[in-house]
Amino acid sequence: MTDALFINKPIEIATKSIEDESIDLVVTSPPYNIGKEYEKERRLSLDEYIDWLEVIIKEIEPKLSKSGSIVWQTGNHVSDTEIFPLDILTYPIFKKLGFKLRNRVIWQFNFGLHAQKRLSGRYETALWFTRSDEYTFNLDPIRVPQLYPGKRKSNADGGKLSGNPKGKNPSDFWEFSAEEFFRNEPIWKIPNVKSNHVEKTSHPCQFPFALAERFILACSNPGDTILDPFLGSGTTVLAAYANGRNSIGVDLDKNYIKISKARLEELKKGTLRIRPGYKNVIKPNKKQKVAKVPDEWL
Numbered sequence: 001m002t003d004a005l006f007i008n009k010p011i012e013i014a015t016k017s018i019e020d021e022s023i024d025l026v027v028t029s030p031p032y033n034i035g036k037e038y039e040k041e042r043r044l045s046l047d048e049y050i051d052w053l054e055v056i057i058k059e060i061e062p063k064l065s066k067s068g069s070i071v072w073q074t075g076n077h078v079s080d081t082e083i084f085p086l087d088i089l090t091y092p093i094f095k096k097l098g099f100k101l102r103n104r105v106i107w108q109f110n111f112g113l114h115a116q117k118r119l120s121g122r123y124e125t126a127l128w129f130t131r132s133d134e135y136t137f138n139l140d141p142i143r144v145p146q147l148y149p150g151k152r153k154s155n156a157d158g159g160k161l162s163g164n165p166k167g168k169n170p171s172d173f174w175e176f177s178a179e180e181f182f183r184n185e186p187i188w189k190i191p192n193v194k195s196n197h198v199e200k201t202s203h204p205c206q207f208p209f210a211l212a213e214r215f216i217l218a219c220s221n222p223g224d225t226i227l228d229p230f231l232g233s234g235t236t237v238l239a240a241y242a243n244g245r246n247s248i249g250v251d252l253d254k255n256y257i258k259i260s261k262a263r264l265e266e267l268k269k270g271t272l273r274i275r276p277g278y279k280n281v282i283k284p285n286k287k288q289k290v291a292k293v294p295d296e297w298l
Contacts, residue, residue, distance in 0.1 A: 004237050004264055007250045008257045011229040014250040015059040023063045023248070024136070024224035027215050027236045029073040029207050030056070032086060046077060046084055054093045060229060061097050067134045069219045070099065073107070073126040073207070081117055087125045099129035102137075106173045107211060126211075128219065136224075141217040143167030207232060209274045212239040220245055234260025238267050238274075 007014040033049040044052060064070065072090065076083040087104065094101070105126040114120050146163040153162045212235050216226060222244035228236035231249035237260060240247035251257050266272035286292075 002241050002244055003246045004241055005248045006231070006237075006257050006261060007248065008252070008254050009250065010252050011056050011250050012059055014229070015063060018063050018227070018248065020062045021065045021068075022225060023060075023227045024065050024068050025216065025220040026060060026064065026068070026070040026227045026229070027073075027212055027219075027239075028071070028228045028230050029232070030230050032075055033077050046079065046089075049077065050089055050093075053090055056229065057090075057093050057097065060227070061099075061131075063227065064131050066132055067136060068131050069102075069135055070094070070129045070131075071126055071215045071219065072129065073124065073211070075124040076121065083118075083121075085125075087127055091127065094127070094129050099131060100133070101127060102130055102135075103128045103172045108173065126215070128215070136219055136221060138218055138221070139169060140166055142170055142214055144170050207235040209235055209239055212236045213243065216240055216243055216245060231260055232256055234263050238263060238272070241267060 007017065030053060033044055033046070060070070072087075072094070074086040074090065077086055077089075078084075091101070103126075105128065106123050107126060108123040110122065112121060143164070143166050146168050149163055151162050152159050216236075216239050220226060223246070225246040225248065226236060226240040227248045227250070229250045231237065231251035233256060234249055237247040237249040241264060249257075249260055251260070263272055267274075
């Protein structure tokens, strides 16, 4: 039976209770050190923050199986309106530990804070690292429909169909083809979890279920154990449980552990609201007020 374990301790201490090489996949989104409620007591300088992340990554590394992977989803640290790309700053840490980068996935979304002195940020990245050249990658569960299913190779190549009948390999830009919307809108985006999102909890920077699920399906197998060292609202544990994986969620904040446990119970009962992975981003029609140019702008 699928199991989910919650640990309410700092990750540096929590890892001591996790066996070495017992984790098949880490899926996580660490804090960005930008002053969120769970960071206010430990706001660090950028150098201190990167040093702290290195300590965490070094604690996680021996817990990962030889064929295991880490998905490190992150955005930007912001200081005095200057941005510092955290994926670039943390990459050397993983490389120094011998990890190999398989993909740098771009997660694009429509909504977020509006910048005034620079362009508004509308994407984050997820770095997929493997510990060795022997790793899990399941393409079939994450394939998307072919855009041109009848496309063929040139006559010189025999005129055979060029596509895979199971679908195509999704790009590293995280574009998703949803079958029921495919004809009208072949590309759809995973929206970030804001105030009107059905998955929204009190956590200020929540991980969408569909994003965690896609990595779990691709980079692990049923029965594997998934670790999230920065659990937050528990989305990684939920996606793992929903897809027959075991999971361990670690968080320093006991309130987030409580929220995660409550959401897991809802999932087990079938009452948890989750935004389906195939659902398109809603676009307002011409009759809706939000789609009309307001009088004040005319």
